[in-house]
Amino acid sequence: MRLIAYLNEQGRPALGARIGEELVELTALGLPATLDELLRQGEPGLMAAREALARATARRPLAGLKYLPPVLDPAKAFAIGLNYTDHAAESNFEPPKYPVVFQRYVSSWVAHEQALVRPKVSTQFDYEAELVAVIGKAGRYIAKKDALEHVAGYSLFNDGSIRDYQLRTNQWTLGKNFDATGSFGPEFVTADELPAGATGLQLSCRLNGQTLQNANTRDMIFDVATLVSVCSEAMALQPGDIIITGTPSGVGMARKPQVWMKAGDVCEIEVEGIGVLRNPIIDEA
Known part of the structure; x- marks a missing residue:
């Protein structure tokens, strides 16, 4: 469905x-x-x-x-950093040996076709195309071999990032949670509609029609099952919790010259078999 x-x-x-x-x-x-x-x-x-x-x-x-965003009020929204080797390299980080986890808050994202807001305090508004895994079955200390049984389905996320704020410290929370800077949707696709773990799917980001990110979910360092298992070690997962699984290379910060989203732009995130998440960009009033 x-x-x-x-x-x-x-x-x-x-x-x-x-x-x-x-x-x-x-x-x-x-x-x-x-x-x-x-x-x-x-x-x-x-x-x-x-x-x-x-x-x-x-x-x-x-x-x-x-x-509306597919899940309106997830108890937890785990976001995964540096989960593609090429993105870690372009960001000048070693590929992580353990998932890099931070949180996004509901106030930081909007739905499909709603505007992403570039905050007035920064011009470094970056895009990140990501797959979202949605938890359907509660659990704690979930074994990797059982982890996909806890995933009800998948969606898309634009992990919009305010880079100058994100990189002021080694904790990324502030730069990843400006109001209305990310997006989630447009729909929730049940797991039975996709390959196990949503692996082998093409993932891309287009800004004003130009493809800036193009990768495959099989390239994730930590696959969906691993992420579910690791997150469940720290806290019990609940139905509706989401895991935003990371972005590949091609982000605007790493380009020469750098590419930042600005008012009038349109950003599209696409994952094969799941759909297209589209958002216009506006400036904060």
């Missing part, structure tokens, strides 16, 4: 399933209004969604849809 979180005609959160260029409104059929709640119901919730989708006949066009 390909599930989309959006605002319905009454301006309230709702959940739908995409079929082509149309949407089946699952919430109107008695399903939860958010993916957060659906995932908390576990496999029975996803099965109920599949059954509702199978019997549904009414659909609405996707055109004009007001997207």
Whole structure:
């Protein structure tokens, strides 16, 4: 299934399933209004969604849809740094021997088609194309061999970064969490729609139509199963938690000349089989 979180005609959160260029409104059929709640119901919730989708006949066009981030309020959003060897090299770091983990906060991202905001205190607004793994089954100390059983599905993320703030210290939290500088979406794709661990998928970033990042998820240093297992060593994972799995080479900071996102630009993140996450760029008022 390909599930989309959006605002319905009454301006309230709702959940739908995409079929082509149309949407089946699952919430109107008695399903939860958010993916957060659906995932908390576990496999029975996803099965109920599949059954509702199978019997549904009414659909609405996707055109004009007001997207929301797939998961509205994850308890934890792990972000992984330097998870591609070539990106570590262009950033002048040795490839890590253990995952580099930091946190992103809900206030730091927007949905598909919503504007990313370049803050007034910096011009160094960078893009990062990333795959997102969404946890569907709770667990602690999860073995790597069992880890993919805890992943309900996948989405996309633009880990927009304010580089001058990020690099002022060896802790990246501030530069990675300016308000509305990242994006998440457009949809949640259940794991059964993709290869195990979402491996072997082409991942790219385009800025104003020019491809600046182009890699494959098989090139990650730490694959999805490893990341799930490692994160679960520190804290119990819960349904709706997300892991933003890292970006490949080609970021704007490492280019000569450097490339920064600015007002009027459009940034697109694409992962094969998952979709395209698109956002215009504006300046902070």
